[in-house]
Amino acid sequence: MRHVDSLKAMRLMGISSMLRDISLIAEDVGSVEQEIVSGRYPLAPAALRPLDVVDVSGNAARIGDVVVFEPVSLGTYRSMETLWGGRAPLAPGERYLGVICERRSSKLVTAALPERFRFGSAPLSLVAEAGGIGFATGVAQADAPHNGGSGIGTVRIIGGLFDPESGRMINMLDAPLLPCADESHDAPSILVVGTGTDVGKTTLATALLSALSGAMPCAALKASGTGWWEDSELHIRGGATRALNFTAVGLPTTYGIEAEVYRDRLRHLNRRVRAAEPLPPSLIPPALRRNECPRPEAVIVEHGGDLIEAGVPTYLSDPALMTGVEAIVICSESAVSLFGAIERLLGCLRLSGASPRLFASAPLINVDGFVRRVLAEPMGHLLSGIVDVAKPAYQCEEDWRLNYSVHHRHILSVPELIMELPLGCEKISSADSNLVCKEAQGIPLA
Numbered sequence: 552m553r554h555v556d557s558l559k560a561m562r563l564m565g566i567s568s569m570l571r572d573i574s575l576i577a578e579d580v581g582s583v584e585q586e587i588v589s590g591r592y593p594l595a596p597a598a599l600r601p602l603d604v605v606d607v608s609g610n611a612a613r614i615g616d617v618v619v620f621e622p623v624s625l626g627t628y629r630s631m632e633t634l635w636g637g638r639a640p641l642a643p644g645e646r647y648l649g650v651i652c653e654r655r656s657s658k659l660v661t662a663a664l665p666e667r668f669r670f671g672s673a674p675l676s677l678v679a680e681a682g683g684i685g686f687a688t689g690v691a692q693a694d695a696p697h698n699g700g701s702g703i704g705t706v707r708i709i710g711g712l713f714d715p716e717s718g719r720m721i722n723m724l725d726a727p728l729l730p731c732a733d734e735s736h737d738a739p740s741i742l743v744v745g746t747g748t749d750v751g752k753t754t755l756a757t758a759l760l761s762a763l764s765g766a767m768p769c770a771a772l773k774a775s776g777t778g779w780w781e782d783s784e785l786h787i788r789g790g791a792t793r794a795l796n797f798t799a800v801g802l803p804t805t806y807g808i809e810a811e812v813y814r815d816r817l818r819h820l821n822r823r824v825r826a827a828e829p830l831p832p833s834l835i836p837p838a839l840r841r842n843e844c845p846r847p848e849a850v851i852v853e854h855g856g857d858l859i860e861a862g863v864p865t866y867l868s869d870p871a872l873m874t875g876v877e878a879i880v881i882c883s884e885s886a887v888s889l890f891g892a893i894e895r896l897l898g899c900l901r902l903s904g905a906s907p908r909l910f911a912s913a914p915l916i917n918v919d920g921f922v923r924r925v926l927a928e929p930m931g932h933l934l935s936g937i938v939d940v941a942k943p944a945y946q947c948e949e950d951w952r953l954n955y956s957v958h959h960r961h962i963l964s965v966p967e968l969i970m971e972l973p974l975g976c977e978k979i980s981s982a983d984s985n986l987v988c989k990e991a992q993g994i995p996l997a
Contacts, residue, residue, distance in 0.1 A: 776855020
């Protein structure tokens, strides 16, 4: 391999947030983390490891390869998410650290490495806002250049990172995982899944955390999709005292990952988030490291993407990962897509032996129209309920709210969904949930 330069000699203006374990590239981890969080670029060379940047032209590209790239043309993404949700502006000619990944977003970018793909055989692009570099195969029509969008920007690969001490290229998947006690999954889970991008998965997961966290410590897991920190940041804002995503176990993406690798790493992540011992500081945002991080009594697991790939079928089919799952809530665009999701879910659940209750989350459109279509079909009656994340609380002095509740008694608010599960009605102390408990006991509402 031809030596291009040393990492210490590179003028780095940003590091992909997919690269959660910055000890892979940093000799002084704390110093580099501080520089990234505060946006001090270029990064100080002294704090970086003595790694070589080598020409990878002709080498096979692997998911997880850490590469130095420079933007050639800017597309939809004009900045790159960095560690803990920071932003680094992208500029042609500047150099950044990215990670090779795949992506299958139905409404954004699709990127898949062709079989036996080699660096230099075709242009690569920034296909994920968190610094994911891949071979783009499609882009949403709204972002296509002929529709006035910016399209997909292309990048030039300067080289890959090579560790002369180990004699190996730097790849996220090769890094050892932090040790974690092998404990049973004794905290119950609610899984949030979806039929595509932007169907309300993160909105619902955050609402569940907000409703639960006032009564018990809760954790959140982003278990599949394309890596970035923003969803975990929203989970924290919702009330999660522990928030992890799959990048914490060395996965830049869960697309294109072998089922065995995904399953083993997600089992590790599940143990980690539920462990009695606190999270290691490297898995907690700096601003929260002084906060108490209690063991969770409930875990909200959000799956990105859809039910077709990205490891989601592997997760749903695995008995260990499905232990303690009390409910699965399906977010969808329509009744038709919901029915397809139920069919796929049932196939996976037969393999895992799990029997969680199934709920649907009403799309953020005409709720009544969605409910009527769902309940008109036999498959709709496999659901234990329909959740409306925007359903107003019971407030009898406000007629319009009472009218909504009376005419949509089969639709659950988020607190009402929680009441349906064995998480304990007594755990929830809000006025809304007290009224829900009375109704559940047959006590008429005034």
